[in-house]
Amino acid sequence: MATKYERAANDLRRRxxxxxxxxxxxLPAETTLAAHYGVNVTTLRxxxxxxxxxxxxxxxxxxxxxxxxxxxxxxxxxxxxxWEKDRARLSEAERIGTxxxxxxxxxxFEDLEFYAKYDDIVATNELSEVFGVPLGTKMLRxxxxxxxxxxxxxxxxxxxxxxxxxxxxxxxxxxERNEPWPGGTQSQLxxxxxxxxxxxxxxRTRPPSADxxxxxxxxxEGVATFVLQKISKDTEGQVVEVSTVVLPGDRxxxxxxxxxxxxxxx
Amino acid sequence: MATKYERAANDLRRRxxxxxxxxxxxLPAETTLAAHYGVNVTTLRxxxxxxxxxxxxxxxxxxxxxxxxxxxxxxxxxxxxxWEKDRARLSEAERIGTxxxxxxxxxxFEDLEFYAKYDDIVATNELSEVFGVPLGTKMLRxxxxxxxxxxxxxxxxxxxxxxxxxxxxxxxxxxERNEPWPGGTQSQLxxxxxxxxxxxxxxRTRPPSADxxxxxxxxxEGVATFVLQKISKDTEGQVVEVSTVVLPGDRxxxxxxxxxxxxxxx
DNA sequence: GAGTGGTCTAGACCACTGT
DNA sequence: CAGTGGTCTAGACCACTCC
Numbered sequence: 001m002a003t004k005y006e007r008a009a010n011d012l013r014r015r016x017x018x019x020x021x022x023x024x025x026x027l028p029a030e031t032t033l034a035a036h037y038g039v040n041v042t043t044l045r046x047x048x049x050x051x052x053x054x055x056x057x058x059x060x061x062x063x064x065x066x067x068x069x070x071x072x073x074x075x076x077x078x079x080x081x082x083w084e085k086d087r088a089r090l091s092e093a094e095r096i097g098t099x100x101x102x103x104x105x106x107x108x109f110e111d112l113e114f115y116a117k118y119d120d121i122v123a124t125n126e127l128s129e130v131f132g133v134p135l136g137t138k139m140l141r142x143x144x145x146x147x148x149x150x151x152x153x154x155x156x157x158x159x160x161x162x163x164x165x166x167x168x169x170x171x172x173x174x175x176e177r178n179e180p181w182p183g184g185t186q187s188q189l190x191x192x193x194x195x196x197x198x199x200x201x202x203x204r205t206r207p208p209s210a211d212x213x214x215x216x217x218x219x220x221e222g223v224a225t226f227v228l229q230k231i232s233k234d235t236e237g238q239v240v241e242v243s244t245v246v247l248p249g250d251r252x253x254x255x256x257x258x259x260x261x262x263x264x265x266x
Numbered sequence: 267m268a269t270k271y272e273r274a275a276n277d278l279r280r281r282x283x284x285x286x287x288x289x290x291x292x293l294p295a296e297t298t299l300a301a302h303y304g305v306n307v308t309t310l311r312x313x314x315x316x317x318x319x320x321x322x323x324x325x326x327x328x329x330x331x332x333x334x335x336x337x338x339x340x341x342x343x344x345x346x347x348x349w350e351k352d353r354a355r356l357s358e359a360e361r362i363g364t365x366x367x368x369x370x371x372x373x374x375f376e377d378l379e380f381y382a383k384y385d386d387i388v389a390t391n392e393l394s395e396v397f398g399v400p401l402g403t404k405m406l407r408x409x410x411x412x413x414x415x416x417x418x419x420x421x422x423x424x425x426x427x428x429x430x431x432x433x434x435x436x437x438x439x440x441x442e443r444n445e446p447w448p449g450g451t452q453s454q455l456x457x458x459x460x461x462x463x464x465x466x467x468x469x470r471t472r473p474p475s476a477d478x479x480x481x482x483x484x485x486x487e488g489v490a491t492f493v494l495q496k497i498s499k500d501t502e503g504q505v506v507e508v509s510t511v512v513l514p515g516d517r518x519x520x521x522x523x524x525x526x527x528x529x530x531x532x
Numbered sequence: 533g534a535g536t537g538g539t540c541t542a543g544a545c546c547a548c549t550g551t
Numbered sequence: 552c553a554g555t556g557g558t559c560t561a562g563a564c565c566a567c568t569c570c
Contacts, residue, residue, distance in 0.1 A: 196526060255468050295536065305560090330535090534570090540563085
């Protein structure tokens with residue numbers, strides 16, 4: 001025999017799935033539901049919490065509980081990297097307004113809002129290891145967030161690391177006011193003679209911290225985040241950039257197509 | 267001014283991060299913590315819930331609250347598909363005991379436990395669309411779960427769909443007792459003359475349903491799941507298999523390396 | 533049985549959203 | 552203002568773990 005709140009949650013889940021309340025619609029008030037299931041309001045709230053954790057329901061303080069509506073997905077595929085490379089050496093006019101983010105989101109440059117902040121840090125254990133530089137090496141840390149003008153919440157939170165002495169070869173790369181740089185990081189690296197040869201993505205998922213949930217405009221209960229660690233190497237295999245991207249799990253989809261080599265006909 | 271439970275949660279988070287309690291260690295009892303922060307036990311439990319949602323803390327009924335320890339990751343990379351294809355036509359002796367799962371997990375065949383169940387269904391809207399077959403076409407649905415013998419919880423929950431009339435060309439493919447089939451699905455398809463030409467992965471993240479959390483042995487609060495939709499096409503571009511894989515987010519990492527084509531030297 | 537977290541109640545009061 | 556969800560209390564009782 002399940003608990004009271006589980007029984008209420010199961011019934012509410014069934015009713016939502018059956019379409020009794022469609023996406024975006026409001027559920028009856030908690031007091032009403034509590035009376036209907038013959039339980040205390042606190043107990044009914046436990047049932048609602050279960051559905052929130054499952055991502056089925058969203059609460060808005062002062063308004064009510066709502067059936068969560070699916071969000072439009074942003075596809076992200078590793079093809080973006082080759083695409084970016086092909087454009088890295090084009091003229092600025094050709095690069096402008098056609099970044100990888102626009103490609104992912106299908107939004108135009110004018111619809112996107114960028115924020116960039118640069119600062120200097122010293123290499124931690126982890127950074128010195130991936131870059132193969134001594135502990136304490138001066139690094140450039142770049143923090144980006146990209147938002148759609150029509151949604152108030154950022155689409156991604158990016159932290160990028162570069163070896164300071166390397167990027168300093170072009171002083172323009174040390175100034176955050178030059179962001180968004182047309183053509184992106186690969187174009188920036190090209191100005192200091194670096195050609196990116198391969199990029200490795202590592203994708204994990206975890207719940208958002210309180211801050212991230214705030215920044216991404218997601219419900220900490222019920223929506224997870226993707227954490228993408230991207231490591232770029234030059235053509236010699238030397239790590240040239242490492243970045244960490246936090247993406248809202250309710251709006252992001254990674255797509256990857258693998259072409260398999262044909263069998264020899266026999 | 268934050269609420270009482272938020273202040274308690276913030277302080278506990280800080281103390282955990284500072285190492286006051288290491289990974290896997292037990293926190294003081296809720297009654298003790300409540301007294302320490304001068305709040306009611308119910309309120310203190312709200313603070314603990316925040317940390318559970320963040321994935322920092324795990325509660326075990328009857329034992330206590332514990333700092334969650336990171337789990338060993340299982341890497342999954344699309345190279346597995348090419349690797350599987352290369353082995354699909356080898357002799358059974360060569361295929362046996364070296365499946366893609368073993369490659370992902372690093373575990374040996376003897377350490378893994380398989381469960382397979384086959385049944386027949388009719389194509390839903392979604393299925394008929396991806397396969398390009400009429401609505402209501404008879405499909406073979408295969409449900410798999412793979413577990414490590416040393417952990418009781420499955421590593422993945424897989425649902426795979428095939429067109430029944432196609433696989434029926436080899437009756438052995440209709441019998442679940444032939445699972446685990448050495449060499450996997452690509453080897454099975456080969457027995458009916460199908461060569462897989464490309465595989466597309468779509469990766470999303472979402473909270474687990476109550477059932478999935480149960481099956482995967484994860485905490486529904488604090489651990490998300492990956493949902494991988496895999497579409498295999500033959501060399502003509504015809505969809506031959508669709509499968510959905512649910513993976514525990516606290517143990518899985520997707521890795522993908524993109525090699526970029528070199529710039530022409532000028 | 534002692535100690536832990538989990539469920540449930542009843543009710544006071546606060547904070548936010550609409551009109 | 553009325554109506555909604557959010558916080559907090561005090562206490563009873565249940566369920567699980569370990570000795």
